[in-house]
Amino acid sequence: MGTVDRRKIFGKRLKQVLIERGISQTKLASELSTSDKTISSYVYGNANPPLAVVVAIAEKLNITSDFLLGLSNELKELNDTNNPIDDEILIIRQSYSSLSEVQREAVLALIQSITEEK
Structure with a gap:
Protein backbone atom coordinates (compact mmCIF):
# COMPACT_ATOMS: atom_id res chain seq x y z
CA MET A 1 0.00 0.00 0.00
CA GLY A 2 1.46 3.35 -1.03
CA THR A 3 1.82 6.50 1.02
CA VAL A 4 -1.05 8.20 -0.81
CA LYS A 15 -13.47 12.11 9.04
CA GLN A 16 -15.76 9.17 9.87
CA ILE A 23 -16.51 16.76 16.73
CA SER A 24 -15.49 19.51 14.35
CA GLN A 25 -12.08 19.71 12.74
CA THR A 26 -11.71 23.08 14.45
CA LYS A 27 -12.32 21.57 17.89
CA LEU A 28 -9.86 18.73 17.27
CA ALA A 29 -7.27 21.21 16.02
CA SER A 30 -7.73 23.31 19.14
CA GLU A 31 -7.39 20.29 21.43
CA LEU A 32 -4.19 19.28 19.64
CA SER A 33 -2.82 22.84 19.59
CA THR A 34 -2.60 22.83 15.81
CA SER A 35 -4.36 24.59 12.96
CA ASP A 36 -7.62 23.78 11.20
CA LYS A 37 -5.61 23.66 7.99
CA THR A 38 -3.39 20.90 9.36
CA ILE A 39 -6.35 18.75 10.42
CA SER A 40 -8.03 19.42 7.07
CA SER A 41 -4.91 18.25 5.25
CA TYR A 42 -5.09 14.97 7.18
CA VAL A 43 -8.84 14.55 6.56
CA TYR A 44 -8.43 15.08 2.81
CA GLY A 45 -5.35 12.86 2.58
CA ASN A 46 -3.06 15.68 1.52
CA ALA A 47 -0.60 15.21 4.39
CA ASN A 48 0.74 12.31 6.38
CA PRO A 49 0.64 13.01 10.13
CA PRO A 50 3.69 12.07 12.21
CA LEU A 51 3.22 9.02 14.42
CA ALA A 52 3.06 11.16 17.57
CA VAL A 53 0.16 13.10 16.02
CA VAL A 54 -1.63 9.86 15.05
CA VAL A 55 -1.35 8.69 18.66
CA ALA A 56 -2.52 12.07 20.00
CA ILE A 57 -5.53 12.08 17.67
CA ALA A 58 -6.41 8.51 18.63
CA GLU A 59 -6.20 9.39 22.32
CA LYS A 60 -8.32 12.53 21.90
CA LEU A 61 -10.95 10.53 20.01
CA ASN A 62 -10.63 7.56 22.40
CA ILE A 63 -9.97 5.06 19.61
CA THR A 64 -7.06 2.89 18.56
CA SER A 65 -4.44 4.25 16.22
CA ASP A 66 -4.66 0.89 14.40
CA PHE A 67 -8.14 1.83 13.20
CA LEU A 68 -7.04 5.25 11.99
CA LEU A 69 -4.06 3.76 10.15
CA GLY A 70 -6.14 1.07 8.46
CA LEU A 71 -4.44 -1.76 10.37
CA SER A 72 -7.75 -2.79 11.91
CA ASN A 73 -11.28 -2.46 10.63
CA GLU A 74 -12.72 -2.54 14.14
CA LEU A 75 -13.61 0.87 15.53
CA LYS A 76 -12.73 0.05 19.10
CA GLU A 77 -12.70 2.60 21.88
CA LEU A 78 -9.56 2.62 23.98
CA ASN A 79 -11.46 2.00 27.20
CA ASP A 80 -13.94 -0.45 25.65
CA THR A 81 -12.26 -3.74 26.45
CA ASN A 82 -13.26 -6.91 28.21
CA ASN A 83 -9.76 -7.46 29.52
CA PRO A 84 -9.31 -6.20 33.10
CA ILE A 85 -5.56 -5.88 32.53
CA ASP A 86 -6.20 -3.55 29.60
CA ASP A 87 -8.49 -1.50 31.84
CA GLU A 88 -5.78 -1.28 34.49
CA ILE A 89 -3.17 -0.29 31.93
CA LEU A 90 -5.46 2.44 30.61
CA ILE A 91 -5.95 3.82 34.13
CA ILE A 92 -2.20 3.71 34.76
CA ARG A 93 -1.50 5.38 31.44
CA GLN A 94 -4.00 8.17 32.04
CA SER A 95 -2.69 8.75 35.56
CA TYR A 96 0.94 8.68 34.45
CA SER A 97 0.36 11.25 31.72
CA SER A 98 -0.93 13.74 34.28
CA LEU A 99 2.17 13.48 36.49
CA SER A 100 5.05 15.93 36.57
CA GLU A 101 8.48 14.82 35.37
CA VAL A 102 9.66 14.39 38.97
CA GLN A 103 6.60 12.28 39.82
CA ARG A 104 7.12 10.15 36.70
CA GLU A 105 10.72 9.48 37.71
CA ALA A 106 9.54 8.45 41.19
CA VAL A 107 6.93 6.09 39.72
CA LEU A 108 9.52 4.50 37.43
CA ALA A 109 11.96 4.08 40.32
CA LEU A 110 9.24 2.43 42.40
CA ILE A 111 8.30 0.05 39.58
CA GLN A 112 11.95 -0.86 39.04
Whole structure:
Protein backbone atom coordinates (compact mmCIF):
# COMPACT_ATOMS: atom_id res chain seq x y z
CA MET A 1 0.00 0.00 0.00
CA GLY A 2 1.46 3.35 -1.03
CA THR A 3 1.82 6.50 1.02
CA VAL A 4 -1.05 8.20 -0.81
CA ASP A 5 -3.33 5.23 -0.11
CA ARG A 6 -2.41 5.32 3.59
CA ARG A 7 -3.08 9.04 3.78
CA LYS A 8 -6.48 8.53 2.14
CA ILE A 9 -7.38 5.72 4.55
CA PHE A 10 -6.29 7.78 7.55
CA GLY A 11 -8.23 10.80 6.30
CA LYS A 12 -11.37 8.83 5.55
CA ARG A 13 -11.35 7.18 8.96
CA LEU A 14 -10.55 10.40 10.79
CA LYS A 15 -13.47 12.11 9.04
CA GLN A 16 -15.76 9.17 9.87
CA VAL A 17 -14.94 9.31 13.58
CA LEU A 18 -15.24 13.09 13.74
CA ILE A 19 -18.70 12.91 12.16
CA GLU A 20 -19.82 10.01 14.38
CA ARG A 21 -18.65 11.81 17.50
CA GLY A 22 -19.95 15.20 16.43
CA ILE A 23 -16.51 16.76 16.73
CA SER A 24 -15.49 19.51 14.35
CA GLN A 25 -12.08 19.71 12.74
CA THR A 26 -11.71 23.08 14.45
CA LYS A 27 -12.32 21.57 17.89
CA LEU A 28 -9.86 18.73 17.27
CA ALA A 29 -7.27 21.21 16.02
CA SER A 30 -7.73 23.31 19.14
CA GLU A 31 -7.39 20.29 21.43
CA LEU A 32 -4.19 19.28 19.64
CA SER A 33 -2.82 22.84 19.59
CA THR A 34 -2.60 22.83 15.81
CA SER A 35 -4.36 24.59 12.96
CA ASP A 36 -7.62 23.78 11.20
CA LYS A 37 -5.61 23.66 7.99
CA THR A 38 -3.39 20.90 9.36
CA ILE A 39 -6.35 18.75 10.42
CA SER A 40 -8.03 19.42 7.07
CA SER A 41 -4.91 18.25 5.25
CA TYR A 42 -5.09 14.97 7.18
CA VAL A 43 -8.84 14.55 6.56
CA TYR A 44 -8.43 15.08 2.81
CA GLY A 45 -5.35 12.86 2.58
CA ASN A 46 -3.06 15.68 1.52
CA ALA A 47 -0.60 15.21 4.39
CA ASN A 48 0.74 12.31 6.38
CA PRO A 49 0.64 13.01 10.13
CA PRO A 50 3.69 12.07 12.21
CA LEU A 51 3.22 9.02 14.42
CA ALA A 52 3.06 11.16 17.57
CA VAL A 53 0.16 13.10 16.02
CA VAL A 54 -1.63 9.86 15.05
CA VAL A 55 -1.35 8.69 18.66
CA ALA A 56 -2.52 12.07 20.00
CA ILE A 57 -5.53 12.08 17.67
CA ALA A 58 -6.41 8.51 18.63
CA GLU A 59 -6.20 9.39 22.32
CA LYS A 60 -8.32 12.53 21.90
CA LEU A 61 -10.95 10.53 20.01
CA ASN A 62 -10.63 7.56 22.40
CA ILE A 63 -9.97 5.06 19.61
CA THR A 64 -7.06 2.89 18.56
CA SER A 65 -4.44 4.25 16.22
CA ASP A 66 -4.66 0.89 14.40
CA PHE A 67 -8.14 1.83 13.20
CA LEU A 68 -7.04 5.25 11.99
CA LEU A 69 -4.06 3.76 10.15
CA GLY A 70 -6.14 1.07 8.46
CA LEU A 71 -4.44 -1.76 10.37
CA SER A 72 -7.75 -2.79 11.91
CA ASN A 73 -11.28 -2.46 10.63
CA GLU A 74 -12.72 -2.54 14.14
CA LEU A 75 -13.61 0.87 15.53
CA LYS A 76 -12.73 0.05 19.10
CA GLU A 77 -12.70 2.60 21.88
CA LEU A 78 -9.56 2.62 23.98
CA ASN A 79 -11.46 2.00 27.20
CA ASP A 80 -13.94 -0.45 25.65
CA THR A 81 -12.26 -3.74 26.45
CA ASN A 82 -13.26 -6.91 28.21
CA ASN A 83 -9.76 -7.46 29.52
CA PRO A 84 -9.31 -6.20 33.10
CA ILE A 85 -5.56 -5.88 32.53
CA ASP A 86 -6.20 -3.55 29.60
CA ASP A 87 -8.49 -1.50 31.84
CA GLU A 88 -5.78 -1.28 34.49
CA ILE A 89 -3.17 -0.29 31.93
CA LEU A 90 -5.46 2.44 30.61
CA ILE A 91 -5.95 3.82 34.13
CA ILE A 92 -2.20 3.71 34.76
CA ARG A 93 -1.50 5.38 31.44
CA GLN A 94 -4.00 8.17 32.04
CA SER A 95 -2.69 8.75 35.56
CA TYR A 96 0.94 8.68 34.45
CA SER A 97 0.36 11.25 31.72
CA SER A 98 -0.93 13.74 34.28
CA LEU A 99 2.17 13.48 36.49
CA SER A 100 5.05 15.93 36.57
CA GLU A 101 8.48 14.82 35.37
CA VAL A 102 9.66 14.39 38.97
CA GLN A 103 6.60 12.28 39.82
CA ARG A 104 7.12 10.15 36.70
CA GLU A 105 10.72 9.48 37.71
CA ALA A 106 9.54 8.45 41.19
CA VAL A 107 6.93 6.09 39.72
CA LEU A 108 9.52 4.50 37.43
CA ALA A 109 11.96 4.08 40.32
CA LEU A 110 9.24 2.43 42.40
CA ILE A 111 8.30 0.05 39.58
CA GLN A 112 11.95 -0.86 39.04
CA SER A 113 12.47 -1.56 42.74
CA ILE A 114 9.35 -3.73 42.89
CA THR A 115 10.28 -5.75 39.80
CA GLU A 116 13.85 -6.26 41.06
CA GLU A 117 12.46 -7.88 44.23
CA LYS A 118 11.01 -10.81 42.25
